[in-house]
Amino acid sequence: MSGEETITLGRYLFERLNQKPIGIKNVFGVPGDFNLVLLDKIQEVEGMNWVGNVNELNAGYAADGYSRVKNAFSADGSSIGCLVTTFGVGELSAVNAIAGAYSEHVGLLHVVGIPSTESQKKELLLHHTLGNGDFTVFHKISSLISVTTSALNDLANATAEIDRVIESAFINQRPTYLAFPSNFFDKKVPRSKLDKPLNLSPPPNNHEVQEEVLNEILSMISKAKDPVIIIDACCSRHNSTFEANKLIQLTNFKFAVTPMAKGSRDIDENDPKYVGVYLGDLSYPKSKELVEQSDLVLSLGAVLSDFNTGAFSYALPTSRVVEFHSDYTKIRNAQYPGIRMKELLQKLLESAKLKELVANNKPRDTTPLDLIQPIKLPDDHKITQAWLWSNLSSWLREGDVVVTETGTSSFGIVQTKYPKNVIGISQVLWGSIGYSVGAASGAVIAAEELDPSRRVILFVGDGSLQLTVQEISTMARHHNNTYIFVLNNSGFTIEKLIHGREAGYNNIQEWEYTDILKTFKSTNYEAFTVGNVGELSKLFKDEAFAKNDKIKLVEVKLDTFDAPENLIKQAEISSKTNDD
């Protein structure tokens, strides 16, 4: 490589991740002896930092939360997250988080520092192995929960392989995996390879098929009297909310969101055309009625899982439904593989025929539906779930990021009205408890990259918090000013509602939650305990509390069996399904 400027292969990886539009500035993970030299390369890239999480599961959750916030707020529309772990012990601890990102369509790259290609060839009985000389097992495990993987073993194609796993994570918005041998970190490659941009565009839709699909959709629109647009998770994950909103405004169609899509970029609950969260029988009656009376459903990015559909209680006849997906389209029962949502929406918006059809459409109504009315309770009344979620609306403000844990929080938040541009994060499909704490720790880092005044607000139950509590230490270490609402209802309320109401296994050790930040030696925090309505109302009205200038932990004492109504119904159904 004489005369040519070179960089190390390790640095190449991080330069690529830092390039726009991906623009990663913070890398998550835990150091380990097979990745240490790789970590040196992060700080060589201008403006790039190593976060250093407390354990690998939390690092995976954090990279997931980071990816979601960057996707939601970055000017370029899409991004991914990145975590670095070490061979065997480190990567396996992150497996649950990676599977969650796969399940929920979150783009991230999992980089694993592995033993040198020499050690692998010799089948050395190294620590962090299964002791059988098989160095491929962990790669096999990750391949089952990743959209693609690569184990570098040849310098000739190493940069191409790095590009490929990054591009795939970005385009598919799913996890990819890169096994990076320790003797490759310092191998030299031409710097000029960075000049060729990554190929981050999905393949174009087939023109002929797309025309057929467009004509069919336009024909259905022309015949429909009362269409509805349903925004679901993959619409925002695959960066199509801009087009979705344009479609809403152009057509004046009413629209709903699903629980997984509540708090999506560009989608405004305050729009008069908004008819609420649709989840079948567990919807507000008015929302259910308005959605189900429609004679045409344009479904954008649907993920039809149990918790996202009111336990499969959708009442939308297939004959009326067009499903736009990230990699196919479905009209009634006809599937069109490879006809991707974003391009199809763009073509639909450009269509002169559509403009003509909707030219005289008026919005359904000029005033927003008042689905959510703050419940009123006297100041000395114990805080209830119903009061909390409905009154939270008044405290939230434009641009907030709201992270809710699986359980009373993810069900309760459906009863909160979001101001414009609020981003919601939750694992409605994967539902791994403890996720929200790690996700919040990544989300707050992404939010601070983009705009430090943006608030990240976490709602987590006491039971779930305990699984991943140490990630609050990462927030303390980096002075990330998260709001942490600990909903203390003395154990696993969601499980108690499903089965074992009084069983010991649904109880936990009670902690002194307000002491956590002191124990983690945060130098800039406040901790509060609130039990009655007056105490929390006072905080919600306090201007100083509203400013995210330190970590603020609020322990909210709640009754054990108090839960949002939709959760109570879902729990009854789950319990029955398990026995069938």
Added chain:
Amino acid sequence: MSGEETITLGRYLFERLNQKPIGIKNVFGVPGDFNLVLLDKIQEVEGMNWVGNVNELNAGYAADGYSRVKNAFSADGSSIGCLVTTFGVGELSAVNAIAGAYSEHVGLLHVVGIPSTESQKKELLLHHTLGNGDFTVFHKISSLISVTTSALNDLANATAEIDRVIESAFINQRPTYLAFPSNFFDKKVPRSKLDKPLNLSPPPNNHEVQEEVLNEILSMISKAKDPVIIIDACCSRHNSTFEANKLIQLTNFKFAVTPMAKGSRDIDENDPKYVGVYLGDLSYPKSKELVEQSDLVLSLGAVLSDFNTGAFSYALPTSRVVEFHSDYTKIRNAQYPGIRMKELLQKLLESAKLKELVANNKPRDTTPLDLIQPIKLPDDHKITQAWLWSNLSSWLREGDVVVTETGTSSFGIVQTKYPKNVIGISQVLWGSIGYSVGAASGAVIAAEELDPSRRVILFVGDGSLQLTVQEISTMARHHNNTYIFVLNNSGFTIEKLIHGREAGYNNIQEWEYTDILKTFKSTNYEAFTVGNVGELSKLFKDEAFAKNDKIKLVEVKLDTFDAPENLIKQAEISSKTNDD
């Protein structure tokens, strides 16, 4: 099943696990909606308890620690551990712990509550799935790190399958996996099936092959002038230490242990024939000399990993070595598959020829080697690693369980002399940091089952503790009186020695370690901070401190770059190997 007494299939599982010799009394895990009904069955079994860990990784580590202690102390010789998790999210969080048990030969059964067979057939898009209707992915992942697995789907063979996975975990002392559909928990099976004992015996050795092996070994013994026996991990894991010690006492051969076997049942470091811990070039010079001068090496249960062999620096010519393994024997380069250690040792001990050969053997010496001399330092001197490990010997007492974390603790403990019948627990091969906290939480439960006066003593670095800290809450909840020595050297010292001595990524957030038990609302604990020799010496001399009547957490302040000498050497070698 008219006229026949029946029990539920869920209860059948736990009754089997509770039967002697397995005798499990405590089951680890975390509740989840697909396992709740199964957890009800645990308390139906007399004397059986659900522990309820704080997260699944910790539950896996705890089941591993429990298994090791039960194996070491129970009258029946062997046992296994059991953990119960929930589909997808729960089981994947435990994967690292299961892989560790596979790597380190620890017997445990991982039971996973999964969706009903009906839901599986319909490929429902349930929460906790990857959202693609594939219910087999997680089973596939576990099959890569388990010795065998089973997913129940037919009542006709369900009890046989349950028996098979239990038997396999026990015989192979490795993890097995059982996926238990939620609609099978309450299926009825005849109670009489419990009357047929489990088959817990490994297959017998082939008589003819064994005779050939025995003759060859006896011939080698007859020619040897200075044999040595090396006890390694699989000797205790496969319940052969009783035979090993009988062989030592019968032959009067000198013997050594490896780091992984330090603290094995029946093996006494105070025996005059004991020549120390053998790990190649990283051994004490006298131990190295005594082992390597031998003209015959009887190696029992060897696990020849890097950290267990002084980075592969064994100097034992194959021509002199007989390796006894759990499933084969190797004489020089000849392998004898299926000739298992335990039966072979029994036959060797019964051999009249052996008795004749060794009749006149005298032990090497009558006084124990004084390999480990407590280092003396003035009371106001800062505590050093060298002082700590050598002086710890005086505080330990017969029957203690000593759990050491990968890092300065697992290397340092080689410099501690164990009293008789002390059991050592560490992950020398797998080396997952944070393991020791979970393992200690399981170990102390096993120890209390067997003899509540038995002390469980944990040594963990500050960096490692943070990964799994919440398991201390389980100890607090169940009033398990563990000693927790937190070696606070301000970050990942082992990593700093390998690479990145001053790098930010090897640092962590400093915590107020002595506040942890207060935050977890332990009602019976003491916390201490010691920085100089006098302070720790005083504790070591304090009779009240020596009694395990509450949880005792001792923060030991140490210099960041102070480390046991064998670790410093190993780190240099690791760093070089990574670059090759």
